[in-house]
Amino acid sequence: MFGRLTWDSLVFSGAIENPSASEFVASGAGSVVVLGGIALFILLAVMKWWRPLWTDWLTSVDHKKVGIMYIVLAIVMFLRAVIEAAVMRSQQLAAYDGAGYLSADHFGQLFTTHGTIMIFFVAMPFITGLMNYVMPLQIGARDVSFPRLNAISLMLTVAGAILVMISLVVGKFSTGGWTAYPPYTGIEFSPGEGVDYWIWAVTLGSIGSTLTGINFAVTIYKKRCPGMNLFRMPMFTWTTLCTSILMIFAMAPLTAASLMLALDRYADFHFFTNGDGGNMMNFANLFWLFGHPEVYILVLPAFGVWSEVVSTFSGKRIYGYTSLVCATMCIAVFSFCVWLHHFFTMGQSAGVNAAFGIATMLIGIPTGVKIYDWMLTMYRGRIRFTVPMLFHINFLFMFVLGGSTGILLANPTIDFQVHNSLFLVAHFHNVIIPGVLFGMFAAVQFWFPKAFGFRLHEGLGRKAFWFLAPGFVLAFFPLYWIGMMGATRRTATWADPAYHIWFAIAMLGAAMILAGTALLIAQVVVSVKRRKELAVPLGDPWDGRSLEWSIPAPAPSWNFAVVPTVFSQDAFDAAKCNGTAYQAPAKYEDIHVPRNSAIAPLIGLFACASAFGLIWHIWWLAIIGFVMVWAVVIVSSFNLDTEETIPADVVRAQNEAFLEAVRNAPGVTRDDETSSANQGKAVPERHENRFAQNMKGNMTEATT
Amino acid sequence: MKLYQRLHPGVNLGPTDPESHEEAEEKIFGFWIFLMSDLVLFSVLFATYAAMSIQGVAQGPSPKDIFDLSPVFLETMVLLASSFTFGLAILELKYRKNQRRLALWLTLTGLLGALFVGLELNDYRILLAEHGAAPQTSGFLSAYYLLTGTHALHVSVAIIWLIVLAVQLATLGPVGPVKLRLMRLALFWHMLDIIWIGIFTFVYLYGVVL
Numbered sequence: 085m086f087g088r089l090t091w092d093s094l095v096f097s098g099a100i101e102n103p104s105a106s107e108f109v110a111s112g113a114g115s116v117v118v119l120g121g122i123a124l125f126i127l128l129a130v131m132k133w134w135r136p137l138w139t140d141w142l143t144s145v146d147h148k149k150v151g152i153m154y155i156v157l158a159i160v161m162f163l164r165a166v167i168e169a170a171v172m173r174s175q176q177l178a179a180y181d182g183a184g185y186l187s188a189d190h191f192g193q194l195f196t197t198h199g200t201i202m203i204f205f206v207a208m209p210f211i212t213g214l215m216n217y218v219m220p221l222q223i224g225a226r227d228v229s230f231p232r233l234n235a236i237s238l239m240l241t242v243a244g245a246i247l248v249m250i251s252l253v254v255g256k257f258s259t260g261g262w263t264a265y266p267p268y269t270g271i272e273f274s275p276g277e278g279v280d281y282w283i284w285a286v287t288l289g290s291i292g293s294t295l296t297g298i299n300f301a302v303t304i305y306k307k308r309c310p311g312m313n314l315f316r317m318p319m320f321t322w323t324t325l326c327t328s329i330l331m332i333f334a335m336a337p338l339t340a341a342s343l344m345l346a347l348d349r350y351a352d353f354h355f356f357t358n359g360d361g362g363n364m365m366n367f368a369n370l371f372w373l374f375g376h377p378e379v380y381i382l383v384l385p386a387f388g389v390w391s392e393v394v395s396t397f398s399g400k401r402i403y404g405y406t407s408l409v410c411a412t413m414c415i416a417v418f419s420f421c422v423w424l425h426h427f428f429t430m431g432q433s434a435g436v437n438a439a440f441g442i443a444t445m446l447i448g449i450p451t452g453v454k455i456y457d458w459m460l461t462m463y464r465g466r467i468r469f470t471v472p473m474l475f476h477i478n479f480l481f482m483f484v485l486g487g488s489t490g491i492l493l494a495n496p497t498i499d500f501q502v503h504n505s506l507f508l509v510a511h512f513h514n515v516i517i518p519g520v521l522f523g524m525f526a527a528v529q530f531w532f533p534k535a536f537g538f539r540l541h542e543g544l545g546r547k548a549f550w551f552l553a554p555g556f557v558l559a560f561f562p563l564y565w566i567g568m569m570g571a572t573r574r575t576a577t578w579a580d581p582a583y584h585i586w587f588a589i590a591m592l593g594a595a596m597i598l599a600g601t602a603l604l605i606a607q608v609v610v611s612v613k614r615r616k617e618l619a620v621p622l623g624d625p626w627d628g629r630s631l632e633w634s635i636p637a638p639a640p641s642w643n644f645a646v647v648p649t650v651f652s653q654d655a656f657d658a659a660k661c662n663g664t665a666y667q668a669p670a671k672y673e674d675i676h677v678p679r680n681s682a683i684a685p686l687i688g689l690f691a692c693a694s695a696f697g698l699i700w701h702i703w704w705l706a707i708i709g710f711v712m713v714w715a716v717v718i719v720s721s722f723n724l725d726t727e728e729t730i731p732a733d734v735v736r737a738q739n740e741a742f743l744e745a746v747r748n749a750p751g752v753t754r755d756d757e758t759s760s761a762n763q764g765k766a767v768p769e770r771h772e773n774r775f776a777q778n779m780k781g782n783m784t785e786a787t788t
Numbered sequence: 789m790k791l792y793q794r795l796h797p798g799v800n801l802g803p804t805d806p807e808s809h810e811e812a813e814e815k816i817f818g819f820w821i822f823l824m825s826d827l828v829l830f831s832v833l834f835a836t837y838a839a840m841s842i843q844g845v846a847q848g849p850s851p852k853d854i855f856d857l858s859p860v861f862l863e864t865m866v867l868l869a870s871s872f873t874f875g876l877a878i879l880e881l882k883y884r885k886n887q888r889r890l891a892l893w894l895t896l897t898g899l900l901g902a903l904f905v906g907l908e909l910n911d912y913r914i915l916l917a918e919h920g921a922a923p924q925t926s927g928f929l930s931a932y933y934l935l936t937g938t939h940a941l942h943v944s945v946a947i948i949w950l951i952v953l954a955v956q957l958a959t960l961g962p963v964g965p966v967k968l969r970l971m972r973l974a975l976f977w978h979m980l981d982i983i984w985i986g987i988f989t990f991v992y993l994y995g996v997v998l
Contacts, residue, residue, distance in 0.1 A: 229815075298822050302814060302821060332821060332828075333825065335825070336825050336828040337832050344836070347930070354926060354927040354930045355927060357927075360848075360925070361840060361848070361926040362930075363839060366839060366840075370832060373832070722960070
């Protein structure tokens, strides 16, 4: 009836039967999940929030709400994964001259879930959520092309994340690392449920991402407002397009690899087994055919964020727009040509290694182009050191350092020395944290006022930055040292006393990152409390340049009262400069928006149940869940009435009120943008100069 | 741009406004992109098969020992015929709008599809019974069953989809969204045909020769 699931599968039984520090930590984590779930349940019931949660959020197909839900998921999962990181660091510090307090098996689960969560359930939902929120607004669209599919993508990702959370309480997660290399993850060496948790969580997430990629690519190709040709799209939209294309091509190999691994484990196939013609190298190929483009799936949207941030807070149009677009496309293409550098040491010929080494180093060129473009955007700009800008400047230094160590690793001869050491761990954290994670933090600071109608508290954001940025350096730079000294990755204990001081410094860094994270949470809490004085209902707190800043904050469900027409890059900035911003349209029309729908949460629920059945060999649950997913799809396809109409009068009333408020507001200069005088109406900076500069920029581009 | 220039070449939604056509184009285009990502999946399976059909034979039979071209040729003809009848169904939908003939072509398509899956299952039966060639036997056979099985699964899904759409044609009538779904299913069906040509060439012809 319940397959392999027994009472002993519960994490708490381990602590009772076999009390040890390791088991207590595991039980503690499990208790947090259970108690947190209960607390959330009670909170929702007491506050009577169940109904609004369902009607306003879970069943919503509005791309903005879907985006916010993605980011909430990412933040929740981030909290878990960053705490796991700190636990691992403390274990490595405590393991000096002893075994520490975690068992090797528990440590294995920690680094596996940390990697799996950070990639699939933090970084991916974070960028997807951001793209969801921002991209349709930037291209002047009312919605994404397939709003329901969008909600389904979200719920499939949520289903995968729920599986990872369940694994804290019921059973164990994989110990095979986030890459899950066979044959270790094959049934012979990992007979338990752990790898199955990995397989199904990742498969659900990757199907969700494939659908997202399709949806966004179509949206950008087909839903741009009149006048928005490809070379007038904001940089963030460009990076979203490239990321979507990468998702469409890169997620399928991962799905194939994880399903083949599942066939090996469940049905005794021989794709990746040691004997009978299995070929585990093929897993490495398939996995990295996904895995390498994946890092660009993550970092390209962050590059888009940096482009928007640096140009807005320098008060200049982005330098070298065309070169940035070309660089983005080059990176997207190269990302498929380098996967083999992840296994230089696994026995292919020197010629193959050299080819992939050179291809890898080539990626440094377009990335360098981008770095110079961002620097030159700041040149002669009027830079305001707001929180996103602090993150950006930190990013420029740190990302170049991280990228340089990547070039070192791209050399096969050096790679032979340092592969699988903490040097590698230091390298990829050095690019992903300042690049992607801090990029997402900057993006939240930047677009939060657009999403919620009030700014985030500036002072606490700065404090968080001053913990996060140095904390990151302390946490990861020591790993370069001990990596060179021979410390291997994924190791719970070590014997060389020379490592001790470096692990201690890394622990200090981890503590600072935790403190910075706590400050970010405090920033949100304080900002919500003071939302009246931080309010920016007029929607343009930073003197923004692209279309999303031209509408009220928070954005209405229909985005634009009238679909805008654009005539240049940085369309809203151009409108502000030549005085055509905030014009009342001649005529309003009825707007059709997609109706809320329960199909996405239902599909997520049944997919999660089906996967849980597969993990524990509860076959009836697996089959019923799977059939129900498709039953929901088929039944709902008979309902053709999926849209509702917002009457023109409603739109008119809201939009006229907004325009009236803008007209009556005094406007705020850049000197006061972080004060409570900022209501979201910007006084454009040095009006004449900027207009001239824009014109000059356009003309230079036309002549080159 | 004139209206006729903006029409999607494959869809005919009847006398309607340009907005509906633009909406239709978006959906069809989205489906093309989905097909591309599905093709990536198949190419990964092809690549896996390419490696394993030579290096993964282990102690089991090799492609030459077990493949018989005549039933596979029959399957190919059946699948190609089903693509042809689906084409006729779409032409019927676009130009003649005779509901009964549309139903006839769709039924024929579904039956040919089902026949194809049946023949393929029979192939599997023969492999298991006469050659002892199960997917568990060797890496080569694992890859073979995965590649052809994924294709057969796609065809089976397409048949179920066809049944659902037939019911929708009967209950909802040939309205815009249902027509568009038929168009997309047609694209899907033709793509499966193309993939089968790849399988026929690469797995069977190549397998028997080498």
